[in-house]
Amino acid sequence: MKPTLQNLLTVAAFIFISFSGLAQSSYTYLLDLNKTEDGLLSIRLNTPAIEQEEIDFIFPLAVPGYYSAGLQFGTMVAALTAYDKWDMPLPAERVKPNQWRIQDAKRLHRIEYQVRNIWKYRLQNSVFLPVENFFIKDRAFMLNPGGLFGYVEGMENLPFYVYIVRPRGLFACSGINGMPVEGYKDAFSFPSYQELAGYPILYSDQRPASFQVANTAVQIGVFSENKMVSPERIQKIYEPILAKLAHYMGDTLPTDKYAFLFFFYDGDIVTQAAMEHGNSSAFVWPEQWDAKRLKSPSLEEGLERVDLHKFLHIYAPLNIHSEEAMQFDFDEPQTSGSRHQWLYQGTTEYLFYHARVNQGMIPEKNFFWFVNDFLGGMKDFRNDVSLTEVSLRSYGSLNDQSSNLQLKGVVASLLLDIELRALSGGKYSVKQLVKDLAARYGRYKSFKDEDLFEIIAEMTYPEIGEFLLAHVGGTKPMPINEVFGKVGMEYDAGDNKVYPKLEPSEEELTLRKVWLYGE
Numbered sequence: 001m002k003p004t005l006q007n008l009l010t011v012a013a014f015i016f017i018s019f020s021g022l023a024q025s026s027y028t029y030l031l032d033l034n035k036t037e038d039g040l041l042s043i044r045l046n047t048p049a050i051e052q053e054e055i056d057f058i059f060p061l062a063v064p065g066y067y068s069a070g071l072q073f074g075t076m077v078a079a080l081t082a083y084d085k086w087d088m089p090l091p092a093e094r095v096k097p098n099q100w101r102i103q104d105a106k107r108l109h110r111i112e113y114q115v116r117n118i119w120k121y122r123l124q125n126s127v128f129l130p131v132e133n134f135f136i137k138d139r140a141f142m143l144n145p146g147g148l149f150g151y152v153e154g155m156e157n158l159p160f161y162v163y164i165v166r167p168r169g170l171f172a173c174s175g176i177n178g179m180p181v182e183g184y185k186d187a188f189s190f191p192s193y194q195e196l197a198g199y200p201i202l203y204s205d206q207r208p209a210s211f212q213v214a215n216t217a218v219q220i221g222v223f224s225e226n227k228m229v230s231p232e233r234i235q236k237i238y239e240p241i242l243a244k245l246a247h248y249m250g251d252t253l254p255t256d257k258y259a260f261l262f263f264f265y266d267g268d269i270v271t272q273a274a275m276e277h278g279n280s281s282a283f284v285w286p287e288q289w290d291a292k293r294l295k296s297p298s299l300e301e302g303l304e305r306v307d308l309h310k311f312l313h314i315y316a317p318l319n320i321h322s323e324e325a326m327q328f329d330f331d332e333p334q335t336s337g338s339r340h341q342w343l344y345q346g347t348t349e350y351l352f353y354h355a356r357v358n359q360g361m362i363p364e365k366n367f368f369w370f371v372n373d374f375l376g377g378m379k380d381f382r383n384d385v386s387l388t389e390v391s392l393r394s395y396g397s398l399n400d401q402s403s404n405l406q407l408k409g410v411v412a413s414l415l416l417d418i419e420l421r422a423l424s425g426g427k428y429s430v431k432q433l434v435k436d437l438a439a440r441y442g443r444y445k446s447f448k449d450e451d452l453f454e455i456i457a458e459m460t461y462p463e464i465g466e467f468l469l470a471h472v473g474g475t476k477p478m479p480i481n482e483v484f485g486k487v488g489m490e491y492d493a494g495d496n497k498v499y500p501k502l503e504p505s506e507e508e509l510t511l512r513k514v515w516l517y518g519e
Helices: 006-017 193-197 231-248 299-305 307-316 341-358 365-378 388-390 399-406 410-425 430-440 449-459 462-471 480-485 506-517
Strands: 026-034 038-044 053-057 077-084 094-098 101-102 108-116 135-136 138-145 162-163 173-174 185-190 201-204 207-215 214-226 257-265 273-276 280-286 488-491 497-500
Touching: 077 094, 077 101, 138 257, 138 273, 138 480, 162 193, 173 214, 173 257, 185 193, 201 257, 207 231, 214 299, 231 257, 231 307, 231 341, 231 388, 299 307, 307 341, 341 365, 341 388, 341 399, 341 410, 341 430, 341 506, 365 410, 365 497, 388 410, 399 410, 410 430, 410 462, 410 480, 410 506, 430 449, 430 497, 449 462, 480 488
Parallel strands: 026 162, 214 257, 257 280
Antiparallel strands: 026 038, 038 108, 053 101, 077 108, 094 101, 135 138, 138 201, 162 185, 173 201, 207 214, 273 280, 488 497
């Protein structure tokens, strides 16, 4: 069930009924962005019917895609009060930074609270800016659901209805299908909290840029504090690259819409940061470009080099994910997660770099510079734990190893790609495997964690299943020299780099060509 933009009159009527005192089996949130005062946004929730005498109302400690259990969204919440249907307050005590315990909960009808503006309260102390909430009165609102909306523990899978009144003159940008750019009232429904948490919204005083890439409608929303950056400036960089990515993936993409949400601030508080969601990405970047610190000579080059790979998450995990990945525990993330973050992160990253050489965006030598960076980077991490184990425990005891999912995960995907090309006579690849998995499962169908390697082996070759079990699910060293040798390359373990062989065979050069430039 997709999150949808509801008919406003229907939802308005629903909200009227919800707030009139009738019990319901869903959450209904109401926000009026016109009524922010002193950096505080008031939020009203009509709760689902409660059958227990005591419940815990929770804000996330972590969100999918950010490998840390320290977001502490609850610390940005103030003046939380619970009421029954006669407007009588109920006992509500904060028992953890992100958790309130409400007594006499069978009488609970609504909860009201305020959310602080990160811009005013803790910008320099934020754990990760792209998941925070920004309010700049009459100019911009970056709304991240995890930091705005709570849920009753154990009732995360009920429907959520969200009704937002926005200031006139602000334009909307989001991955939500059907959301109008203009207007002043928005209403949405989501089948669960996990769905709700994946849809940030940017309201800005600049109209978003819109264009079509294959079958996908792309939006670029921008808030720029001094209006130094426009959506059109970013579009000039992104549109041709996205067109090439779409062509690389076969000119058909597995989502109808994708949104890029940019918040450019005036200052040098942090470097650029970004957060991927299912069919959108949120970025917080400095408006003044410091070429040395940001490691790019200009905003344009930074846009091209940094974080655009997040677009390819429309494949994994949006359309390729395990049951375990869809059972994320926002309060105790260390107890949840999938064994295949290496696929969601590492394979996605690999496809982005491979697409760039395949589509002529970078020369071959630059591609191998990136490959050597990944080879060198993964050596800084433990080799006695498997990628699947790091994936599973990335929010817990192996959090310090989580960056290796995008380093060793890339290398594993690259070696897998060469092996697939070799076994298939050049006709099959990791790219095609990802497309086939997305077609087989899609957004609302999942596999069991423990079955994925067997599924991939059945779809490809037994040797591929053996490779995954040994080198991804196990700790056997990656066969870097052996596999690169098949494409006329040699691995120097001393400096962790690959180099072209002095005398590669014709067969090796042919396989290298089809690996790098084949369909």
